[in-house]
Structures are given as C-alpha cells and as structure tokens.
Amino acid sequence: MHIYHVVPEGLWKSFHGSVFEIENQDAEGFIHCSFAEQIDGVLKRYYSDAKRVVILEIDPSKLKSKLVIESSTGGENYPHVYGPINIDAVVGVQKREIAE
Helix, strand or coil: CCEEEEEEHHHHHCCCCCEECCCCHHHHCCEECECHHHHHHHHHHHCCCCCEEEEEEECHHHCCCEEEEEECHHHCEEEEEECCEEHHHEEEEEEEECCC
C-alpha cells in the first residue's frame, strides 16, 4: 500500500535533490503523509488556498526513514515519515488543480 505527501507546486518545482525534506520538519519531527482515501480531506483542510499542488506517491518499502502510522486529525491514523523522503521511494507524481 502506497502513501502520499502533498507538496505546493512551487516547492516541488524548486526541488533538485536525492532526499526531500520540509521546512518545519525539525519542529514537527516528521513529514505528514496520507493514505489514498485521505487525500481529498487533506487538500480541503490544508490546501484550499493553493491553486495547484503535487501529490507524491511513495512506496514505503523503499523509504530509508522510519514510517509510523499514528493517530492524528480527528483521531484518524495517518502515516508519518520520521526523516527525509529519499527520492527513489517516490514512485509517482501527480499534479492536481484545487477546485475553487
């Protein structure tokens, strides 16, 4: 089962590395991810002001960082990546327009 991480389009366009990290990762301690059925809710809650985002499809078996499934928003379980996402774990990239 793959997991997904939503990235603002501009941030993804500027990325050119072998590992993907986020600015507030040190404060949070992990990178927030979602299961496929949670993506629409995440987009609605956190990205309603964005025009476009990129959704990274991640194969957990290829991650070099620790993956933990934890209770989060509304008591739902979400995947959290404790460390950077190595780019070879990203098996798909989907651009998504946010409905206004």
